[in-house]
Amino acid sequence: MRSIINEMKLRLPAISVNEGVARSAISAFVAELDPTVEELGDIRLAVSEAVTNAIVHAYRDLPRGEVGNVYISVRLYDTREVSVEISDNGCGIENVEEAMRPAFTTGEGTERSGMGFLVMESFTDTLSVKSKLGRGTTVLMRKYLKSLPEGEE
Amino acid sequence: MRLAEIKETESALLVKLLCEIDHHTAKSIREEVDKRLEDVKPRELILDFSGVPFMDSSGLGLIIGRAGKAEAQGAFVTVEGLSESQRKLIRMSGIERLGTVIIK
Ligand SMILES: Nc1ncnc2c1ncn2[C@@H]1O[C@H](COP(=O)(O)OP(=O)(O)O)[C@@H](O)[C@H]1O
Ligand SMILES: [Mg+2]
Numbered sequence: 001m002r003s004i005i006n007e008m009k010l011r012l013p014a015i016s017v018n019e020g021v022a023r024s025a026i027s028a029f030v031a032e033l034d035p036t037v038e039e040l041g042d043i044r045l046a047v048s049e050a051v052t053n054a055i056v057h058a059y060r061d062l063p064r065g066e067v068g069n070v071y072i073s074v075r076l077y078d079t080r081e082v083s084v085e086i087s088d089n090g091c092g093i094e095n096v097e098e099a100m101r102p103a104f105t106t107g108e109g110t111e112r113s114g115m116g117f118l119v120m121e122s123f124t125d126t127l128s129v130k131s132k133l134g135r136g137t138t139v140l141m142r143k144y145l146k147s148l149p150e151g152e153e
Numbered sequence: 154m155r156l157a158e159i160k161e162t163e164s165a166l167l168v169k170l171l172c173e174i175d176h177h178t179a180k181s182i183r184e185e186v187d188k189r190l191e192d193v194k195p196r197e198l199i200l201d202f203s204g205v206p207f208m209d210s211s212g213l214g215l216i217i218g219r220a221g222k223a224e225a226q227g228a229f230v231t232v233e234g235l236s237e238s239q240r241k242l243i244r245m246s247g248i249e250r251l252g253t254v255i256i257k
Contacts, residue, residue, distance in 0.1 A: 016177035041238055048209040052176045110221050113213040115246050
């Protein structure tokens with residue numbers, strides 16, 4: 001049985017400056033497991049995508065001046081698994097399968113590439129997306145870190 | 154915070170990006186670059202990523218968007234100075250297949 005060795009929960013207002021804040025927080029938290037530069041980069045990238053989606057898409061229908069929240073929950077396991085759950089109480093996704101297709105975007109113009117879910121999928125080991133229209137979206141990602149060289153446990 | 158350093162050379166507008174690129178920073182970068190692109194009307198827009206410690210798919214949107222703008226002005230875009238992981242992102246996106254962006 002795997003057991004949890006540390007846990008972090010964050011609630012951030014859904015404003016774009018918090019994309020970088022979320023990346024910094026998760027980097028600091030995961031450092032305990034001594035990830036490689038590449039592993040840490042992968043996690044930062046996947047988190048950036050999921051948090052950005054909550055900030056850009058989830059609350060697009062909110063009246064001006066109202067700000068939603070992004071919830072981030074990270075767990076480290078003794079098996080060197082990192083699990084990250086990112087959720088919002090926003091508009092939800094009508095068709096998750098379609099939304100996850102590469103290049104699909106409801107964003108305007110060409111400034112959103114529609115590659116966010118593909119990036120999350122490619123740079124983590126498992127990805128699951130649950131969404132309910134009008135209720136919100138939860139993205140769960142897991143990354144299994146390579147074991148440390150002998151003697152460095 | 155300095156987001157980018159923009160220089161004009163004889164034939165190109167050279168943009169050296171100097172920050173993490175996400176949806177937050179991409180907006181200001183885009184505005185700055187597009188303004189210069191319209192003023193200068195270069196033949197080539199060079200985006201240098203060697204000073205970019207992090208980018209996510211917003212960086213892809215930034216490149217694709219600039220490629221469209223440049224093409225409308227009869228210019229092309231060259232992307233250089235990519236790290237290994239940035240290269241991986243770009244390969245995934247299929248930007249290379251657009252035909253309007255040269256990846257160095
Ligand atoms: N948290 C969310 N809330 C509502 N819609 C979302 C959320 N995340 C993603 N989406 C939808 O899925 C689409 C694809 O997301 P993504 O692959 O990240 O591409 P992009 O963000 O570039 O549009 C978005 O355009 C949006 O319609
Ligand atoms: Mg996205």
